[in-house]
Amino acid sequence: xxxxxxxxxxxxxxxxxxxxxxxxxxxxxxxxxxxxxxxxxxxxxxxxxxxxxxxxxxxxxxxxxxxxxxxxxxxxxxxxxxxxxxxxxxxxxxxxxxxxxxxxxxxxxxxxxxxxxxxxxxxxxxxxxxxxxxxxxxxxxxxxxxxxxxxxxxxxxxxxxxxxxxxxxxxxxxxxxxxxxxxxxxxxxxxxxxxxxxxxxxxxxxxxxxxxxxxxxxxxxxxxxxxxxxxxxxxxxxxxxxxxxxxxxxxxxxxxxxxxxxxxxxxxxxxxxxxxxxxxxxxxxxxxxxxxxxxxxxxxxxxx
Amino acid sequence: xxxxxxxxxxxxxxxxxxxxxxxxxxxxxxxxxxxxxxxxxxxxxxxxxxxxxxxxxxxxxxxxxxxxxxxxxxxxxxxxxxxxxxxxxxxxxxxxxxxxxxxxxxxxxxxxxxxxxxxxxxxxxxxxxxxxxxxxxxxx
Numbered sequence: 001x002x003x004x005x006x007x008x009x010x011x012x013x014x015x016x017x018x019x020x021x022x023x024x025x026x027x028x029x030x031x032x033x034x035x036x037x038x039x040x041x042x043x044x045x046x047x048x049x050x051x052x053x054x055x056x057x058x059x060x061x062x063x064x065x066x067x068x069x070x071x072x073x074x075x076x077x078x079x080x081x082x083x084x085x086x087x088x089x090x091x092x093x094x095x096x097x098x099x100x101x102x103x104x105x106x107x108x109x110x111x112x113x114x115x116x117x118x119x120x121x122x123x124x125x126x127x128x129x130x131x132x133x134x135x136x137x138x139x140x141x142x143x144x145x146x147x148x149x150x151x152x153x154x155x156x157x158x159x160x161x162x163x164x165x166x167x168x169x170x171x172x173x174x175x176x177x178x179x180x181x182x183x184x185x186x187x188x189x190x191x192x193x194x195x196x197x198x199x200x201x202x203x204x205x206x207x208x209x210x211x212x213x214x215x216x217x218x219x220x221x222x223x224x225x226x227x228x229x230x231x232x233x234x235x236x237x238x239x240x241x242x243x244x245x246x247x248x249x250x251x252x253x254x255x256x257x258x259x260x261x262x263x264x265x266x267x268x269x270x271x272x273x274x275x276x277x278x279x280x281x282x283x284x285x286x287x288x289x290x291x292x293x294x295x296x297x298x299x300x301x302x303x304x
Numbered sequence: 305x306x307x308x309x310x311x312x313x314x315x316x317x318x319x320x321x322x323x324x325x326x327x328x329x330x331x332x333x334x335x336x337x338x339x340x341x342x343x344x345x346x347x348x349x350x351x352x353x354x355x356x357x358x359x360x361x362x363x364x365x366x367x368x369x370x371x372x373x374x375x376x377x378x379x380x381x382x383x384x385x386x387x388x389x390x391x392x393x394x395x396x397x398x399x400x401x402x403x404x405x406x407x408x409x410x411x412x413x414x415x416x417x418x419x420x421x422x423x424x425x426x427x428x429x430x431x432x433x434x435x436x437x438x439x440x441x442x443x444x
Contacts, residue, residue, distance in 0.1 A: 026344070033339055035339045036342050036344075037342075039345070039346065040313075042315065045315040048315075049311040051308075051311075052312070054382035054383045055381075153420040206352045209353070210352075212355060212356075213355040214382055217355075227395050237434065
């Protein structure tokens with residue numbers, strides 16, 4: 001179990017695939033902007049380089065919290081990925097309520113960013129942290145409502161039952177509606193454009209991460225890359241029937257294609273949308289997104 | 305340490321510190337990052353926070369007040385960090401070298417690793433300087 005959490009499908013596996021995914025993100029972004037883009041190993045170089053850099057702790061900051069916040073995020077996303085992949089590999093061996101556990105674990109990295117930014121005692125970082133907090137409050141409501149639809153359709157809060165259901169959630173109108181809601185919530189969970197107000201390179205110069213350097217920054221970058229892998233996997237598992245192993249290469253490949261499709265959607269949204277203000281983001285998630293998710297929940301309850 | 309230096313040269317994050325330049329050098333620096341030259345091919349990206357920096361780009365003639373801030377910013381950067389002075393003003397003081405409020409060159413206050421002269425230097429000159437600097441760092 002420890003081995004699973006650390007190597008496959010936990011920390012190491014998620015980190016490697018996550019960094020490869022972040023390379024896909026950067027490369028596609030470069031191609032959209034008519035550039036060549038970074039080499040394949042670039043995300044790995046970035047992390048290795050940050051590992052050998054000096055760690056600066058800002059004077060007057062809460063040192064212990066400042067240094068432990070990145071670890072919290074990293075551990076949470078590794079555990080979430082482990083649980084999701086274990087249920088993909090052996091859908092009948094998962095425990096009851098793992099869906100709830102993963103929803104909580106996927107919120108932890110964002111909370112770690114909030115903690116780290118407030119611990120750094122930098123005004124720009126705390127501004128970024130407060131925006132991150134507002135963003136969490138806004139997207140969690142429609143996200144949980146969206147996840148409710150497959151739960152209603154399968155009468156279970158186990159990944160295994162959702163995966164082994166006869167039809168995936170997207171086979172029904174309510175499923176299609178919540179998938180769209182969940183994709184937009186995922187964009188905010190990953191704090192990518194248009195919901196990147198907490199980082200806002202041009203106004204907050206890195207926002208929540210502004211005081212981080214060296215290994216803690218590497219951990220945050222790694223957490224972000226791993227989230228870029230885990231979030232689409234979560235959506236594929238819950239809404240699209242997951243990746244089915246053991247039924248030939250074709251079905252497994254189809255599952256991987258679902259994942260790549262979601263990643264491409266994320267990258268294209270990120271490259272074609274401008275950043276929204278934080279109040280616009282809150283209005284967007286509590287208004288249209290929550291209403292859409294509620295409509296989908298009612299549709300699911302009447303069996304559509 | 306050489307392993308770390310190798311990783312550093314493959315992923316240079318640039319922090320641009322402007323010491324009251326006339327903006328010509330700034331425009332040329334941004335030129336080097338535009339799609340035509342695309343420095344992200346070599347892992348070079350512009351970042352906003354000094355805490356993330358591997359390279360500090362100095363542009364403009366630093367006057368006596370700006371020098372204090374520049375030293376402060378240099379102290380805040382996580383080491384190892386490389387300093388590059390871009391343009392005639394940052395290298396020698398340029399046409400302002402005899403001004404009452406300037407004490408050039410900036411290298412007296414901050415250890416500068418590379419000077420890129422020119423008013424302004426072309427993006428090609430900057431890329432050539434970065435290539436030479438990377439060679440020097442790896443040779444160390």
